Amino acid sequence: MRGGVPLAFFARLLGGQPATEASDGYDGYEFWLGADERGTGGALIVMREDEPMVPDEPYCLVWGVQEGTTYGGVRSVTVSEGQVEFDLAPGNAAELDVPRTFRITFAPDQTETVRRGLQRTLGEEVVA
Template sequence: MWGEEEGTTYGGVERVTVHPGDLTIEMTTLNAAELGTPRRFRITFPADCTEEVRAGLCRTLGAEVVV
């Protein structure tokens, strides 16, 4: 699930919820199965990087997907 602006494609990301230090990705069932990942999963990162992570997700996935 990478964005087109990085020169790749993504599919099936329905929503990304960002909190300080972590995010939860929710994908369509079909795309999650294709990738062999859970439909909903969490990623952690340093809390002081939250705004950079949010900006990157908005740029690659679209602001309408990022909560």
């Protein structure tokens, strides 16, 4: 547990939405996996900027509500029925204060929603 945010949680709330310059400060997409609306029961937010200032870091991961943030560093993501497993580069995992590999579970009927949302934010080459 980091700062009160559990390392393992069941995502009851998940989904994505476009981000705009006017409302979010950038144009892109955000995808949320959260245990509750406030993120205190566990949350991972993945944000992708459509035209990033640093091309090698088009996305960031935010753990909890604002417990930690890292840019880039996702080696792979495996989405299977009712769960997603992340494999991060060691430095990026350290920035979030999470294990290099971790898993988030969710309702099995949400598997394709999670796959599409993570492909939109992290890229199809990263998400299997």
